[in-house]
Amino acid sequence: MPLHLSDLLARPDLRLSVTYDVPPHLLARTVEAATVSDLLSPGKWLQGGELLMTIGLLLPMEPAACRAYVRDVAEGGAACLALGLGQGLPYQEAPEPLVTAAEEAGLPLLTVPDEVPFIAVTKAVFDARATEQRAALHRAFATQRRLTAAAAGDGLRPMLAEWTAATGVGAAVLDPLGRLLAAGEREPRTPLAQARDLLDRVAAHGLRGSASSTAGGQQLEVQPLGARRLRGLLLLTGRPDDAARSVVPGLVSLLSLELERRHLRDEPERRRRSALLSELLAEEHPAPGRARDMLHSVGLTTERVRGVVVEAASGDGSRTRATGAGSGPAAPEPADGSTAESAESAESAAQEMAADLALAMPGGLVRVVGGTPGGTTNGTASGTTHDIPAGAPDRTPGGPSSPVVEAVVGEDLDIQDVLARFAPGRPAGIGPVTAPEAVRVSLRQAAGLLAVSRASGEPAEARQSQASRLLLDLGDRRTLQGYADTVLSPLDLADHGEELLATLAAWLETGGAWDATSRRLGVHRHTVRNRLDKAMDLTGRRLDDPDDRFDLWLATRIRRGGTPSPGPAGRPTSATPPPTPPER
Template identity: 30%
Template sequence: MFSLNALVRTTSLGLRVLVPGSEGALEEPVAWVHNTELPDPSRYLRPRELVLTNGLWLGSITAAEFVANVRRAQGAGIVFGLRPEMPATPPELVAACRGAALPLLEISPDVPFTAISEAVAGLYTEERQSALVGMVRRGDALATAISRGAGASGVLRVLRRDYELPLAVVDRMGRPLASAGAELTGEQLHTVAAALARRPPPLETDLGAAGRAALFLVGAVGDVDAALVCLRPVADLTRAEQAALEQAARFLSLEVAKQQAVQAIEQRFAGELLEMVLSGGSRAAEVPGRLRAFGVDPDGPLAVWALAFADEESTLPGMAEVAGEFFAADGIPAVVAGGSRDVVAVLSWRRSERELAPLAERLAANVAERFVGRRPVVGLGGVAMDSTGLREPLVRSREVCQTLRRGGAGPAVRAFAELGTYRLLLGAQDADTLRSLADGLLGPIRAHDTRRGSELEATLRAFLDHDGQWAASAAALHVHVNTLRNRLAKIAELTGRDVTRTADRVDLFLALEAGDML
């Protein structure tokens, strides 16, 4: 858009400012020009249009009424055209414009209104050509940045050459991909991620102390995968700034799609590595080469961790990436694989094992900051001397993680050796042995529960969890003590194990634990 001052600076028009209006009014954008002699042009006048008039309406209404009508329609100002019959602008019109703080300009009778229209058309053409040239130039710079691997940071650098805006790129997991002039807190990153999860995502979101921020959506593979965040509300951005940000968001979609493709390949390779470790046999020979591909030395000590969220049966998208970023920031070579129930990390570890727990606690804190409202837990499976010994610490780390998930408000990090002797014994058994132990005792109980709709297994768990205390167990199950006794008698009948005897109680407890490990 052009401004009144731009017209005044067009010397061929010979415009003279009689009333400048409110402060800055001459620099405000003007939508177009509107030639009218109607006493009340408000019904036909669009906001921010400039009124061109010769004052033929003066015999019908007063100047104050005409100015009020223009002001009501949010006109940008008035250009009064002099004519032989009226060689000077009426003083009452000058006074009315001054009272309404509405700009008033005067044009000579030798210059027709069509000259103003032509000048406006020229200004618009020049502005659009300049914007088009700027967009093409910026597009070339953005394409160059992407092709040279500058990533999201390179895109923001190109934007900041033209506009000093506080910018950040955040993906739908709340991960910061790049920033320039804007550093978002963990809570603000979570707010952006929550906004992107909405359908449809909003174009603005409230970032608390940072105020309202505009979101320019970045789509990679058929969905909203990230946002170009500008720490300014949309209303405070000029049309040129909005166009530039929208253009950058389209280029960012290429970068996000590339990153997603790379991450998908890495995750698939990492997942296959875990399958190789667990399956053993011929596939175990592929493990060293796969570890080297991730920069992990297969011939040196390797620590294995399992990460999950407490009281949740599945992991969240992006959890593996957050863990991978944590190890990369610490300079620790690692393979991180995301599964449906946990995230497993295999890391090169040549330091003391005592340093594993503090590092795992920092990882848990980092994940908690990125996934607000969730409680991460980390199971430490121990350290293998090299890649040939990975299977045991892998199984142990997952067992510890599973135990911590059920542990309520317990510790966030534990090692397998801290779980107790019975877990060490069970962890040393293969899957067939564990399945035989669990099915042998729990099979009849579960069959009865399925057939009769009873709760014998839940009753057994509650009784053992409360150390065989009858009243506490009954209260936890919300049943009478006599009902509890009848259920435990049925369990004894089905399994041949009496919960009042220590040896039998141990058998039942180990069967439940073996079932959970499976």
Template identity: 30%
Template sequence: MAITLAALVRSLQADLVPYPAGRDVPATPITAVHMSELPDPRQYLEGGELLLTTGLSAVPTVAWFRAFFARLQEAEIAGLALGLGPRFADVPPGFAKAAAAVELPLFIVPVQTPFLTISRRYWQMSAVPGRRQIADALAGHRALIEAATEPNAESAVIRRLAAGVGGWAAHLSPEGALLSVQPAAARSHARQLRDEVARLAVAGVHAAATLPVDDQVVVLHPLADRAGRTGHVAGYIAVGSTETLHPEQRHLVLAGVAVLGAQLNHRRQLAVARSSARAPVLQLLLGDQREAARALAGLVAPAVLDGTHRPAVLTGTDLAFLTEALAADNRCELAWDDGRTLRVLLAGDATSQWLGELVHARPTVSAAIGTAVGWDYLAAAYELLAARAGRAEPGTVAELGVSDGSLLAHLEPAVLTAWARRCLEPILQYERADLVPALVAYLRHSGGWEPAARELGVHRHTLRHRVRRAEELLGVDLDSVDVTAELWLALRALVRA
């Protein structure tokens, strides 16, 4: 906040007196208090100063005074104070008239007042707003740190930023979708930023923007993923106000970007750790260890055993970022990246459009997503989706109508055969008895021992022994309709039924 001539005169009272006495003092801002006895001090002035002089170099003539004040007018100083005593006991004739001619405010510094008193008071007054600004800035930064420790840190940080700029603040996704805004009345402003986010996305984490939105001045900053080491954007912070932000407010916004970015990255690290702990569920499931996968899922991800979920497969050379992004999203239940293929299990309400927004920005990645399926059909679903993702155009997502009733109808013969062989491998390699025909007959007759035994020409006890042995080798429960349905489909795929 600039110190004015009027404020300085009020503060100094008898130490700085307007001339002539009683004259109104203008509220002209002062940039500095400068002392000079030079007849031409222009090269040492920048404009806006209150110039202090005793007139030691003055020649008391009208012409000299006029030329002197003309030079001061050119220098655009705020005012001139004449110190009485060393050179003049009073204002010399023609001095005040020359000052008035150029409309320069004139002051008197009494004999007993050192110039140091004037300059010291000016700098003391200048320091007060500075100290206040520092205190306000520290309070704002302290509030941000406290907000980061609250249970809902994201909303708390956004709320503190809105208060700090005297306007509103919002958190946007990497695609520009509105995630949170404070206050809620600013929602319409924040939703207009999606197009601007699309333009900034080209420059990545190194671009920020200031733009008008309605009657607001909006500042948009990217949130760098993993402190910017990957160069990916984890989201955006937008703040808006009816006035341009001053430097302290801009510093507060930058601090908010750092705090929220750290919060999001910490949350992402926790999500990635959680996802890593769950990844073995998919590894076991795809390795034909379904019972072990089910047992582990019951411990680390019990929700995947209930209801239906959408399987998806992503292939390409830029999977690391997508693995972390998906792991950090609540819509992703399981994720396993083997370096070449990323298999994920998504919540039933996940959409191909949402997955497409992630894949679209990665031109080396293609994906396929299926409709929701039950646990027992996931292994086959991943077979289909992996084959389809490999044929999809880079940067696109293929959506397949894969459901419990139509899953295997979509599989290509080679993929279907490979899946069936993995399902039946334990009994295909069993040499001491022909378990496959026994299982086929048993399933064809819906568990009827007598008709199945007659078809094979064996005693029902022999058939029962072979079926139970197949059940043990496969590690399944043939009383489960889901299990018998999948086994029947696998057997038919191998043209054994």
């Protein structure tokens, strides 16, 4: 237990006394150390929590000077001030100006009698602190033993329950996407939504850091879990004392070991899902019922799915840098790295990425394709297969042996978020949403987008693969800007030109829907019509002419930097220009 000022006053051997009626909350102050100083300004030499003792050799007696002295001591962080009394010392009782100044400042003022030397008070303080530290060490050892015993049980919850019972600090383990795996109590003390930003921040750094904050009056702390890859997150709710704080590294190690064991136990299931995906893709035209039943058997129950292809390693065979799931950038291959070593490194990176993606895709099917020179087949932890199917991606520049990760996921999964977390910076293609029996086609389109993704530096979606999309992504910016200026310059020069441009862009992106444009802009539909009529008069274009309409759409998109404007719910609208003329 911490040493409080009241504990020292209760010791009969010290015979300390208060000089005024000190409030209980001041007597509850923690004493961290004891020191002696007769300086007139000792505050700058204090660290906080000290019992400052003085004989008052230079103590001023003027009220204003006494107040300045006491204020300096209080601002230095002292827990209290003690005045030594006795024969041959400056004071035989506490002087009234000092007592008044201490009471005004809220600083406890004690007296030390003549028969008690300052060294006795100092030894008492440090003996009490040493006893406190020994007790904290014993509590830490006892807690660690309880956690180790719980680790021999089954799962995460016994360890978390023991931790909470021993320390009073809430604990929960979540997967890298922030989904709850286990908690030490029935309900986490802090709703996970309040800790979401903190969890995301730590997950984004992999194993390289922790973070803390406060939410709802509770202190929150997040620690990463895992050995070489991020396997989960530990959320602590509450303020651990010194004993509990010393056990946190042990708790992190035990939980990390359990998550690694769980990862190894899941290997057969990952192999089964990989084999199931190979079986699904082996048939050119699987029956709808059969394809749906195969996906339902692994929990993928959405009516529509999509294919995803990720290039797992660079062309030189270096390991992928999975910032969100890994522990940092991997070292490059040696300068004289052989083909076998390069292939092994690339396939290892693919396996790790596949395991991460399998964890992040509920019900999803994941496999690694390619990776072994000569095309021989050998099983791996992630279910790697080397029978490259029809429509497999062109792996240039990595060559035919460069592995890719293929996945089939539900249409409701935020695949962009998953790729940003577990495959940052890696070329990725995202196929269109299809029925389960047509997922082979979706994967083929996803594979074809890898080259676009390499050029753009971000995942490419099938809906963004039109010629206009490629022009916006890959075209020369000066040429594109000149094109936009040629089409839209009449509006730039007109009165209220910005309103006309915004109305034109919104109308084009809503597919020529007058009511939708009106709602988006917050104006009447007649206002929309009048603005567009004026814009067409200025540009000399016609909205019912397909060529004019496409020119206007492309020009407005270039002005927006190639990205659609936010829709009513804050989501981008479709990148495809409206294909049919409007109804006037």
